[in-house]
């Protein structure tokens with residue numbers, strides 16, 4: 001089954017052609033990050049206007065790179081939410097129109113379910129459930145215990161900022177460009193992660209929730225104590241990165257203790273691109289199989305993951321997968337997955 005997938009939830013315009021949920025025939029991402037990097041973040045109206053310009057060329061390119069025509073495509077998948085409403089509407093309107101014009105079934109896919117499926121892209125073997133998945137991006141930080149693609153339990157989410165958002169806000173405080181994750185991790189390569197200490201959030205509380213707002217405040221206080229003219233940016237970046245990742249890993253370690261049946265540990269979303277996190281995760285999760293997306297372009301927002309999720313939705317519940325959907329800026333994935 002060949003699915004043409006579209007993802008426009010934020011500041012990327014993306015389209016991909018995916019075969020049977022795993023085989024990536026094309027994965028086109030046109031990012032506006034360079035436009036927004038100097039502004040310190042995304043301006044929603046500007047992002048939506050740019051989406052309008054880019055959507056059809058990006059879809060066209062995804063077909064031409066895959067060397068397919070519309071007649072070769074079996075279904076169209078699109079991110080239905082959550083995200084920036086204007087951006088989402090551009091993708092879903094294009095998908096609805098193309099589905100009518102070319103008479104293809106249309107599937108609305110939850111953005112986070114896309115991230116959860118990204119570890120299946122471009123792999124040969126089949127991951128084994130139950131899988132513990134940390135999904136950490138600029139908009140969410142969730143810990144899932146999944147028994148299939150459409151069945152799972154949300155063990156915990158963030159109470160305040162998302163992990164990626166903490167990187168982005170931290171970078172802003174350190175005077176580093178947006179998005180903060182890549183710029184902090186680049187700066188951190190020359191720094192000492194133990195130079196400053198960021199206390200572990202929610203240490204004494206039971207459960208699997210996350211909280212990152214205190215860490216951002218701690219960074220602000222630490223900066224006030226530093227010599228402004230001689231700011232140890234690399235040390236601060238390395239220590240802040242360690243603080244965020246240690247909190248993420250602490251929750252994973254707790255979940256592994258609580259659920260010994262877990263077969264594999266996956267880490268997805270923009271933050272899963274982080275090298276320090278990947279290395280430490282292997283240590284914490286050993287001897288379980290650890291998977292992160294095969295390519296960095298599958299960690300950050302992309303349409304390939306939406307095509308993968310759509311395929312698994314069809315294979316597990318075809319009637320539900322092609323049912324009508326609304327485009328929504330907010331929608332919890334926990335309401336869509338069965339326990």
Ligand code: KG4
Pocket residue numbers: 010136137138139140163164165167168179180181182185269270271272273274275299300301
């Ligand atoms: O999944 P994603 O592309 O978009 C959302 O769904 O939000 O994630 C973007 C987030 C940003 O906050 C960015 O700073 C973070 O992922 N990110 C990283 C890295 N690359 C991207 N965080 C840490 N380390 C990275 N290497």
Ligand code: ZN
Pocket residue numbers: 111115137138269270300301
């Ligand atoms: Zn995302």
